Amino acid sequence: MTDSHFIPRMAFTGAKLDHVEDKRDILTLKTYLKNPKARALMLINGKPAVTKEGHLKTCHPDDLVGQNIIAPGPMFLGLDDEGPVFAFALTDDQSMTAESEFQEMRAIASWLDQPSLAVAGRAKSLFDWHYSHRFCSTCGKESQSTAGGMYRHCKSCETDHFPRVNPVAIMLVIHEDHCLMGRSPGWPDKAFSALAGFISPGESLEEGCAREVKEEVNVDVHSVKYVFSQPWPFPSQLMMGITCQTDSRDFKVNKKELDDAQWFSKETVQNVFSGSDDSFLRPPGFTIANQLLRYWLAE
Ligand SMILES: [Zn+2]
Known part of the structure; x- marks a missing residue:
């Protein structure tokens, strides 16, 4: 048997994001949020917003002020060629959905461009982890999303909890x-x-x-x-x-x-x-x- 030269076209890969794990202090994250080139994805119950034209819908984080944002608040996904990329989880009573639809990840997976799908998948996985790990598994107290959602910290027992794969x-x-x-x-x-x-x-x-x-x-x-x-x-x-x-x-x-x-x-x-x-x-x-x-x- 010879080795294949097949190059996979793997959905949910190719995000081209720098996660910037070493510089996620509060001041830096605030600067990123105010960056004119910052973009925010929006998700409702794990469903990303997509445009009628078939793209991932993004807006500036400032445009979401006043919207019903669910904890853990803005999730910093990383930096790409254009700038900082955030994700926001919204409640399902948003009025801003006129020009877009929130669609199931499995439904958009067959047609959304690969890098966008990878970014949306990263956001969904991180949100899902935060939702199911609100409480510290060491002491049982509520923990806090830290470093733009990179991990959770329990102030009660000083334990850090990292997203699980x-x-x-x-x-x-x-x-x-x-x-x-x-x-x-x-x-x-x-x-x-x-x-x-x-x-x-x-x-x-x-x-x-x-x-x-x-x-x-x-x-x-x-x-x-x-x-x-x-x-x-x-x-x-x-x-x-x-x-x-x-x-x-x-x-x-x-x-x-x-x-x-x-x-x-x-x-x-x-x-x-x-x-x-x-x-x-x-x-x-x-x-x-x-x-x-x-x-x-x-x-
Ligand atoms: Zn704890």
């Missing part, structure tokens, strides 16, 4: 020119995708991959190979794309985990991607599973 192994199980994919309960008809699961404390990416495949389809894998990764803002996973090999096409679906699993030949996958075969519904283009299949086809 959850690692997930997502893997294409391969035997010769076939790959094994599964479908979860509730998925649309014919929808199949790469197997996936959270990495557990105490295991490596390779061990997590092997365990998940064993649990879901009772298949032993080897030659686990990391390919590429994707930040996934639902709410904050790091999807780590993997290929792995097995020596047999025997499998047994664990019905507690999956509805079904099936081997697909490279030819079938190729034809599904080119639209001449509908043996399965391919994973959406903004998913790493889609990119992993394309990588395998190009191999």
